[in-house]
Amino acid sequence: MKIGQNSGVAIAGAGFSGATVARRLAEAGYRVTVFESRDHVAGNCHTVRDAQTGVMVHEYGPHIFHTNDRAVWDFVSRFTRFETYRHTVVANAGGHTYALPINLGTINQLFKRNFSPAEAKAHLDTLTHACEMPENFEEQALALMGEEIYRTFFEGYTRKQWGCDPTHLPASILKRMPLRFDYNCRYFSHQYEGMPRDGYTALIETMLDHPNIEVVLNTAFSATDAVRWDHVFWTGPIDRFFDYRLGRLGYRTLDFERIYGEGDVQGCAVMNYCDADVPWTRITEHKHFAPWETHKNSVLFREYSRAAGPDDIPFYPIRLVREQDMLRQYVDLAQATSGVTFLGRLGTYRYLDMDVSVREAMDTAEQFLLTQVRDTPLPAFTTAAI
Structure with missing residues (x-):
């Protein structure tokens, strides 16, 4: 019609x-x-100033705009000023901190070596499990990176994030986390990456x-x-x-615990907690999402992942x-x-x-x-x- x-x-x-x-x-x-x-x-991208600190908070977890699509970048840039922001993530595992995604520095730190890129690739080749068609997340991980990297950074975190054994998850999930054989610490490799100066809610309101x-x-x-x-x-x-x-599709949802601190508490925007015995998946310190601003105090969120109930906000489709x-x-x-x-x-x-x-x-x-x-x-x- x-x-x-x-x-x-x-x-x-x-x-x-x-x-x-x-x-x-x-x-x-x-x-x-x-x-x-x-x-x-703005949905789950909603941002608002924290009343106690003045920090722009991502109420439903952090969102970083990144793309290689110039038309998309030009479109969203019509409605806000994007400030330069380069996302990095730190992994907390076994009492140590490492850079994510897994890069040459992470590999050398974990194995206590000083590999060159070629040496790191050769070393991992000796550790990986040959599997032509990985059928689940764990098989994919062992085929890509071997036992030690998988157990250190992915097994416990994945159990907490998805609430099930990694062997029950599709292999495709791991494709979002590449291995790098250089010292590049940027989480995303897209040409355009930034944060809306006045937050995502203001961007959508203008749109x-x-x-x-x-x-x-x-x-x-x-x-x-x-x-x-x-x-x-x-x-x-x-x-x-x-x-x-026909029934309810499965989702994971997130619970957030807001905590306050003075100065710079963890030194980065996102720290993943990879160990299974730590109940939260990550801690986000929101002042770091706006490095062009200055704030005396800080607000952080601990994130806990669980199955979404009928009254919960759905975040991640499970797709099992x-x-x-x-x-x-x-x-x-x-x-x-x-x-x-x-x-x-x-x-x-x-x-x-x-x-x-x-x-x-x-x-x-x-x-x-x-x-x-x-x-x-x-x-x-x-x-x-x-």
Whole structure:
């Protein structure tokens, strides 16, 4: 159905995905209403000044914008000033601290050697377990790095983060953590990396500041509301749209313990705690996410990972065998539902970095505009990745 520019388009969710679609359609002349169940925009990227220290805090855990996609970088840079920020992570394991991702310095420190890049590669080759087709996280790790690196940095942390044995996790999870044979300590290797000067919430607020966009906070959107709109973009959990009729997809959620200190407490933005007997997964010191600011005191969050319950905020889709089977059934339901397009991390039940969410939302908006020209329906999913 062709939608007139004065007709109603609804977007459920005011995170990066929903805000990007809203802005692109608003600039094309469409009137858009964005519904957000929380009392703020930006979803889990929400940032706010801590009242006690004045530090800009990432309320739902740290988010660093990084990408190789120039169009995405140019788009988000329209709505904020990005300051230079280069993310680094420190691992705390066995009473020692190491650089992450695993680099030449980490390898030399762990093995108490002074390897050159070639020597480090040769040494690890003698430790790795040959496996042509790793079937799970542990097999992938042992094939890539061997027993000692895996046991030191990944086994305990993975058990805490995912709440299960690493042999029950897919091998693909480990591809986010490369091995490096140089002394590069940057966590990300993308061309564009930075932090919005005024925080992510201000960025999204500016993105949604358009005369054709109405934002409705503290209002949950549901499938029963969808029938009142010409088209709906759903960025919430796909199973929630269908009122969990096939069951609930599995997610991990995070609990945060806020602690205060004087000066610089841990000397870095993120410290991972790799040992299984330490109950938290990491500690984040938020003043380090804004190195252009100066603060006398500090605020830190300890993070604890656990299975998400019905009333918890979902963070990470689990995507194990049970979830994969259920997801396929929900995808079938979505494809049979007209007038609704699912996108974003929750809407497609995938782990997406922010830049990928923005890219897919940009593409979805463009495909929507093309369907209006051609008078053809927009599919339930505009990406094949689901």
